[in-house]
Amino acid sequence: MDHIKASIAGYLIFLKEKYGVEAAMFTFNESDLGINVxxxxxxxxxxxxxxxxxxxxRGLATKLxxxxxxxxxxxxxxxxxxxxxxxxxxxxxxxxxxxxxCTDDLLAQWGAAARELNVPLIVAEGSTDAAAWRYPQIFLExxxxxxxxxxxxxxxxxxxxxxxxQWQLTADYSLLAGGGVFGDNGPxxxxxxxxxxxxxxxxxxxxxxxxxxxxxxxxTCAAFxxxxxxIYTVHVVNNGPxxxxxxxxLPAAVKQLRVWVTDGQRGMQEGPRIAVANGKAVFNLxxxxxxxxxxxx
Numbered sequence: 001m002d003h004i005k006a007s008i009a010g011y012l013i014f015l016k017e018k019y020g021v022e023a024a025m026f027t028f029n030e031s032d033l034g035i036n037v038x039x040x041x042x043x044x045x046x047x048x049x050x051x052x053x054x055x056x057x058r059g060l061a062t063k064l065x066x067x068x069x070x071x072x073x074x075x076x077x078x079x080x081x082x083x084x085x086x087x088x089x090x091x092x093x094x095x096x097x098x099x100x101x102c103t104d105d106l107l108a109q110w111g112a113a114a115r116e117l118n119v120p121l122i123v124a125e126g127s128t129d130a131a132a133w134r135y136p137q138i139f140l141e142x143x144x145x146x147x148x149x150x151x152x153x154x155x156x157x158x159x160x161x162x163x164x165x166q167w168q169l170t171a172d173y174s175l176l177a178g179g180g181v182f183g184d185n186g187p188x189x190x191x192x193x194x195x196x197x198x199x200x201x202x203x204x205x206x207x208x209x210x211x212x213x214x215x216x217x218x219x220t221c222a223a224f225x226x227x228x229x230x231i232y233t234v235h236v237v238n239n240g241p242x243x244x245x246x247x248x249x250l251p252a253a254v255k256q257l258r259v260w261v262t263d264g265q266r267g268m269q270e271g272p273r274i275a276v277a278n279g280k281a282v283f284n285l286x287x288x289x290x291x292x293x294x295x296x297x
Contacts, residue, residue: 052090063092
């Protein structure tokens with residue numbers, strides 16, 4: 001362990017002194033599975049307690065990420081460190097990957113862990129199927145794009161992470177088609193997944209996650225508010241047929257909502273503005289679509 005921690009710190013110091021960059025956090029990738037270092041939950045906690053003070057002794061501000069698990073299911077992996085005060089003071093963030101799906105209860109536990117430590121929650125690898133690149137045509141299928149944005153919306157509503165880091169913005173999991181990607185030599189062009197992410201990223205800066213409830217099956221919602229500037233955002237994924245929808249509980253100062261829609265035919269296409277009266281907006285949701293509503297004072 002002495003050689004391991006000295007080696008890792010040496011790399012971090014070189015990064016800092018040669019390039020002027022200090023790593024905010026360090027972790028072994030998916031060590032619950034062993035890619036390529038495997039740890040037990042107790043070993044993960046001991047690593048944090050060992051590396052944290054050693055990095056500090058070498059003049060590094062680098063902390064440790066808790067978890068960095070292969071998906072959201074191994075919540076028990078983080079519990080020894082979560083409940084160990086000596087480990088907790090060296091944890092810079094709680095972190096999981098979103099592969100293979102997860103229950104609402106597990107997502108809630110990840111959010112609660114980050115709040116308990118008062119550190120950000122990060123989804124450090126975001127998408128649904130880590131082996132999808134083996135059948136790249138799936139990236140062009142509407143069902144894949146809809147499932148991915150539905151998962152992200154669930155995570156945002158339940159876990160309230162600081163960030164979801166898309167896996168990955170490179171050719172083997174591409175958000176684009178053409179340009180030689182997967183043998184497609186047509187023009188380089190955005191896919192539905194590209195527009196989903198662009199639309200999600202349109203959430204105004206300085207927005208905080210807000211509590212939201214949806215009372216119909218087949219819908220997934222997340223809400224955000226930049227309270228100081230009076231700007232509010234609602235993301236809605238409709239996994240079923242077209243239907244009327246009503247949003248209530250908007251602040252009285254919000255008088256209209258701008259609306260954008262991404263589906264199999266449209267990429268973040270803006271539609272007619274929606275009137276808001278007494279905090280209530282009535283509109284139509286298109287079938288199998290991702291809709292974003294943004295309103296301000």
